[in-house]
Amino acid sequence: MELRNDAPLIALIAGEASGDILGAGLMQSLQARYPAARFIGVGGSEMAAAGLDSLFPMEKLSVMGITEVLAHLPELLRLRKQLIRFLLEQQPDVVIGIDSPDFTLPIERRLHEQGLKTVHYVSPSVWAWRQGRIKGIKKSIDLMLCLLPFEARFYEEHQVPVAFVGHPLADRVPLETDTAAARHALGLDSSQTLIGVLPGSRGGEVGQLMPVFLNAIQELHKTRPELHFVIPAANAARREQIEALLGEAPALPVTLVDGESRTVMSAVDVILMASGTATLEGLLVGKPMVVGYRVGKVTYAIARRLVKSEFFSLPNLLCREEMVPELIQDGLTVDAVVAAVARWLDQPQDAAALMSRFRAVHEQLRGGASEKAADAVSQLLER
Known part of the structure; x- marks a missing residue:
């Protein structure tokens, strides 16, 4: 032919x-x-x-x-x-x-x-x-x-x-993140310090990560009552799951949002999130983040033998060095999460350096x- x-x-x-x-x-x-x-x-x-x-x-x-x-x-x-x-x-x-x-x-x-x-x-x-x-x-x-x-x-x-x-996503996400516009769109206070919490989109993920994330929110709230937390629920089932967990810890300054995960990431000061493709969006909106991951013991034992990569979060793989904390399996503790979030809040110079590095990666992917x-x-x- x-x-x-x-x-x-x-x-x-x-x-x-x-x-x-x-x-x-x-x-x-x-x-x-x-x-x-x-x-x-x-x-x-x-x-x-x-x-x-x-x-x-x-x-x-x-x-x-x-x-x-x-x-x-x-x-x-x-x-x-x-x-x-x-x-x-x-x-x-x-x-x-x-x-x-x-x-x-x-x-x-x-x-x-x-x-x-x-x-x-x-x-x-x-x-x-x-x-x-x-x-x-x-x-x-x-x-x-x-x-x-x-x-x-x-x-x-x-x-x-x-x-x-x-990456097509790098073309769709603007190089400059309009944090004020994102806050306005979600009806969030423009003057508050906001922490985005993204425990994943699958039920198993949320089940593994959200209890640790929630305990960390409680600890951060005790020492930093000025913080406000924003959690986007990937779908109706995840919203129900997250609401049930939040019900065990009432009176926390938390706003639960349906979907809109990228808008939430754009609106906040620091992101606490599950490892996955959403971490790339976090990088593209240029926000400091803490990445956590935990799976069942058997799955982890198998994965450890098979995984050959030095890092597991996309921001670190793309930067070719550990730019954001990766808290994996037993390393995902309440103390470790609290310390990692606090570091981004207390060391603005580190956050600024991270943002400039993320910007360079964003330009490369565009x-x-x-x-x-x-x-x-x-x-x-x-x-």
Whole structure:
């Protein structure tokens, strides 16, 4: 089949909402280069609006958690088989799997073996744990598109073709955080010292972290009664869970907010939070933070053997040094949390240095991720 780069057939596969947003941005940038391009595969409403002809609704793939995946496994395997068969029939010029690596990478591998060009957009955390997966990834793709610079370095070391494209979130979050506007939007006092508390979005996370965070809030309230605490609840179930815990410690100066986690982070002076992607938002809004994480003893014992990374929070990984305190497992104590929060409040010069370092990282991650991703894909198409 002769490659028609003026009107390429491009396949994209997204399995969840974040991938749908990334995919739509990439499609729009590819359309600017190839106005006659056609898009097939699987995506959600954003990608459909950008012109994707989706083989089946993306929602069929949006399964979270191991037990849920096991329950839906026969259906997921059937959909995967159907998608592979469809793409082998259509013979697209390139196939781009977006995130959801457990679903998309095996598809990419099968198609790559059959001679199709394959790209994976958003690296799995292979640099941090189960590094052996890199061998399988190398056999599955022609190109990896990474959102973060340290990921790209890892692929270069393992001779996997890679392009660092930056993070779309860095383009969406302004370089200057308007703290006063965020406080106004949430109806918070502009003159108070505010501490944001983000115990995570999953029930298990909140169950592990919130009791320690709550005890730390009580200790801080005793010694610093002027502090006010703001907790965004990720959803209705988390709100209920947090309210039940707060009920055991009434009369604390706490405001509970539905959603709006980024606005809360923008409004506060210091953030106490669970490790995870939200720490990247904390970095982008330029706030001092304390990162805590705790899992079950068995999970931790297994993870300790598998994790190869020096740090586990994104701000420290991106800065390549310990800029924010990481309180893990047994290190997550009330005393440690109180001391770490107090340090940011009492040493403004440290907080200022941190903010300037975060700003430099923000600038590095900015610059049109979708544009850079489209550039890398079009170079592969022209090859």
